[in-house]
Amino acid sequence: MTIEKRPNATADKNAPTQAPRVPAVERDRGPKLPGPPGVPGTERFRLLAYVKQESMVRVDKRPDETVLTWPHLLRAEFLMALLISVLLVVASVFIHAPLEEMANAGVTPHVAKAPWYFLGLQELLSYFNATVGGVLLPTLYLVGLAVIPYIDRSPYKAARDRKTAWVFFMSLMLGGLLITLIGSFFRGPGWNWVWPWDGIYFTL
Amino acid sequence: MTHLPTYGEVPGAPVGEMSRRSFMRRIFWVGAGILSIEFLAGTLNFLWPNVRSGLGGKFTIGTAADIASTQPTWTQGQPFGFSKARVFFINVPASEALVGGSNETVADPGANVLALYRKCPHLGCNIPPLCDKSHWFECLCHGSKYNIIGEKRAGPAPRGMDRFAVTVTDGVYGIDTSAIVAGPPIGTATFDPRDTTTIPHCAA
Amino acid sequence: MTFPGPGDLMRVVRESSVWRSLFRQPYPTTSRTRALAVMNNVFLHLHPVRVKKHAVRYTYTFCLGGVSFFLFLVLTVTGVYLMFFYVPSVTRAYQDILSIENSVAFGTFVRNMHRWGAHLMVLTVFLHMIRVFYHGAYKPPREFNWVIGVVLLFCTLWLSFTGYLLPWDQIAFWAITVGTQMATYAPLLSRESSFILLGGVEVGQGTLIRFYVMHVIAFPLIVAILLVVHFWRIRKDGGVSGPV
Ligand code: HEM
Ligand code: FES
Numbered sequence: 001m002t003i004e005k006r007p008n009a010t011a012d013k014n015a016p017t018q019a020p021r022v023p024a025v026e027r028d029r030g031p032k033l034p035g036p037p038g039v040p041g042t043e044r045f046r047l048l049a050y051v052k053q054e055s056m057v058r059v060d061k062r063p064d065e066t067v068l069t070w071p072h073l074l075r076a077e078f079l080m081a082l083l084i085s086v087l088l089v090v091a092s093v094f095i096h097a098p099l100e101e102m103a104n105a106g107v108t109p110h111v112a113k114a115p116w117y118f119l120g121l122q123e124l125l126s127y128f129n130a131t132v133g134g135v136l137l138p139t140l141y142l143v144g145l146a147v148i149p150y151i152d153r154s155p156y157k158a159a160r161d162r163k164t165a166w167v168f169f170m171s172l173m174l175g176g177l178l179i180t181l182i183g184s185f186f187r188g189p190g191w192n193w194v195w196p197w198d199g200i201y202f203t204l
Numbered sequence: 205m206t207h208l209p210t211y212g213e214v215p216g217a218p219v220g221e222m223s224r225r226s227f228m229r230r231i232f233w234v235g236a237g238i239l240s241i242e243f244l245a246g247t248l249n250f251l252w253p254n255v256r257s258g259l260g261g262k263f264t265i266g267t268a269a270d271i272a273s274t275q276p277t278w279t280q281g282q283p284f285g286f287s288k289a290r291v292f293f294i295n296v297p298a299s300e301a302l303v304g305g306s307n308e309t310v311a312d313p314g315a316n317v318l319a320l321y322r323k324c325p326h327l328g329c330n331i332p333p334l335c336d337k338s339h340w341f342e343c344l345c346h347g348s349k350y351n352i353i354g355e356k357r358a359g360p361a362p363r364g365m366d367r368f369a370v371t372v373t374d375g376v377y378g379i380d381t382s383a384i385v386a387g388p389p390i391g392t393a394t395f396d397p398r399d400t401t402t403i404p405h406c407a408a
Numbered sequence: 409m410t411f412p413g414p415g416d417l418m419r420v421v422r423e424s425s426v427w428r429s430l431f432r433q434p435y436p437t438t439s440r441t442r443a444l445a446v447m448n449n450v451f452l453h454l455h456p457v458r459v460k461k462h463a464v465r466y467t468y469t470f471c472l473g474g475v476s477f478f479l480f481l482v483l484t485v486t487g488v489y490l491m492f493f494y495v496p497s498v499t500r501a502y503q504d505i506l507s508i509e510n511s512v513a514f515g516t517f518v519r520n521m522h523r524w525g526a527h528l529m530v531l532t533v534f535l536h537m538i539r540v541f542y543h544g545a546y547k548p549p550r551e552f553n554w555v556i557g558v559v560l561l562f563c564t565l566w567l568s569f570t571g572y573l574l575p576w577d578q579i580a581f582w583a584i585t586v587g588t589q590m591a592t593y594a595p596l597l598s599r600e601s602s603f604i605l606l607g608g609v610e611v612g613q614g615t616l617i618r619f620y621v622m623h624v625i626a627f628p629l630i631v632a633i634l635l636v637v638h639f640w641r642i643r644k645d646g647g648v649s650g651p652v
Contacts, residue, residue, distance in 0.1 A: 070443075071442065080478070114586050115568065115583055130593040142562060146554075146555050157544035157649070189408075259608065290610075384609060
């Protein structure tokens with residue numbers, strides 16, 4: 001992977017007339033090695049400045065499992081950014097952000113809900129006493145997430161080797177999803193149960 | 205033979221004492237710690253709200269006669285909604301008569317009044333006017349219910365309705381909203397302990 | 409006689425000292441120049457020159473961290489646009505949103521984009537966290553990057569929440585009233601914490617300006633700093649984890 005072909009000689013056509021700026025990395029690079037005899041422009045070199053390599057002659061050369069960032073990673077990132085941009089633009093053209101009447105502290109709308117990512121929390125509040133549901137459980141949730149790496153010390157990484165951790169984590173996530181969905185789509189005026197087909201009380 | 209320059213022997217800390225270097229280091233970190241604590245305290249102090257107007261200030265309502273002239277039913281026990289301070293101003297003896305069914309009128313309750321804050325202690329919805337069916341305050345958001353003097357009767361609220369201090373000078377009522385007085389704890393029933401299941405309600 | 413074409417013009421530009429002071433090598437078409445491009449460019453050198461093959465596959469990361477970052481950038485740009493027309497005052501805020509919608513060119517579009525981008529970012533950050541968990545990518549040496557991630561998750565939620573109040577309509581006002589009232593249930597200092605958060609006893613002008621400052625400067629800055637550390641540590645921890 002570290003031995004690269006030199007840029008094709010024809011690329012030098014655009015070579016600037018004045019002395020080129022030479023990046024430090026080029027000045028530091030190792031001596032050129034001759035290419036096949038009689039073929040100009042095929043000398044090889046080592047990029048000593050930034051590539052680690054044990055020896056020039058590798059006995060046991062493993063298959064190369066890396067790719068160049070330019071173009072492979074950058075292409076992937078670009079395409080993903082493109083996809084998201086298109087999605088956002090289309091959504092923004094066709095779906096309007098909600099806006100109701102001006103705020104009025106004297107009139108509570110008959111459904112007062114927090115933003116959707118807090119509706120699970122609001123749902124919890126209707127099960128537990130407020131200190132537990134509103135403060136202790138969410139704090140425990142965040143702190144619990146943060147300390148996962150210090151509790152789960154098993155060295156295995158594949159999901160099949162860490163079923164307990166995965167089941168535990170996913171039940172937290174899916175539990176959160178469930179109560180968020182309930183809070184979003186199954187709760188109406190007075191936080192009473194309302195089936196979605198009887199009315200949806202949800203704003204984004 | 206060349207000699208490397210020497211700087212003398214570096215003395216270790218005398219037994220049982222701290223070296224000058226670690227002393228200085230400790231002073232530095234302790235100083236940095238104290239400074240950060242001061243900085244934090246100063247920031248909190250800086251951010252402490254300095255409420256001068258709006259809710260948080262003092263309001264003058266007027267005399268009992270002034271109230272009765274804007275809302276005659278106040279002398280028959282109906283709460284007077286004073287929107288500037290977001291309170292229900294309760295004529296306590298008349299209200300007790302209203303709930304008790306004796307329908308006495310009380311033109312001037314003197315100091316026997318309450319300024320109940322309309323923000324529900326549960327999740328802060330605006331509490332609507334007295335429910336005629338039950339003569340209770342019933343929050344429509346999650347169905348917390350309070351009797352006419354703001355004691356909690358039902359629902360998820362953690363305490364009775366909060367209130368503000370009322371001043372009476374020469375018969376003129378004033379409300380100081382700078383400090384919220386927490387409502388009475390759950391279970392307080394100095395008046396009207398009717399069971400929630402036996403009476404009709406406005407909120408579910 | 410031949411006329412100079414666009415190719416010649418490009419050549420003149422490419423050979424100018426201005427161009428060469430900007431780009432220190434020809435357009436990267438070879439492995440060597442591509443490596444140099446990534447290494448010498450301040451933005452690209454967020455990445456290593458080479459990455460593990462599996463890390464480039466969409467099905468490994470689903471690009472969720474990258475998408476979250478991209479959305480953060482989109483939100484910064486659209487947010488700055490909105491700031492030109494928005495005054496955080498209880499008497500003006502709502503009118504300003506109306507005028508953004510009705511009389512600013514592309515105003516509705518920018519507002520929508522900011523709104524949907526914000527919701528999407530909350531979603532992608534959650535999904536990113538689940539993906540990281542699935543690959544056990546929080547295991548040594550990446551433990552602390554996970555912790556930074558959790559703080560980023562909190563900051564993302566907080567940015568979204570503070571922004572929710574700004575339109576000053578009924579949805580905003582009551583959602584924030586209900587949301588902040590939860591803070592008053594803290595076992596200690598509940599009254600004080602809600603007072604300092606709201607800048608008063610209830611949601612009002614004090615709250616609006618506080619949330620505005622947190623939303624447009626304090627938390628974006630905190631997130632930016634945390635992201636620098638997050639990305640730095642990914643590289644120092646040996647790049648994206650795996651393959652598992
Ligand atoms: C503002 C939100 C966040 C942004 C913009 C962000 C960005 C990124 C990016 C671009 C990567 C590279 C790999 C990938 O795309 O998956 C990454 C990796 C990582 N992130 Fe995040 N992240 C965020 C939040 C989080 C959260 C909430 C967590 C976990 C609680 C987290 C933990 C990690 C870890 C441990 C890695 C290394 C993963 C690996 O090596 O496979 N990050 N992050
Ligand atoms: S806010 Fe009144 S019952 Fe919940």
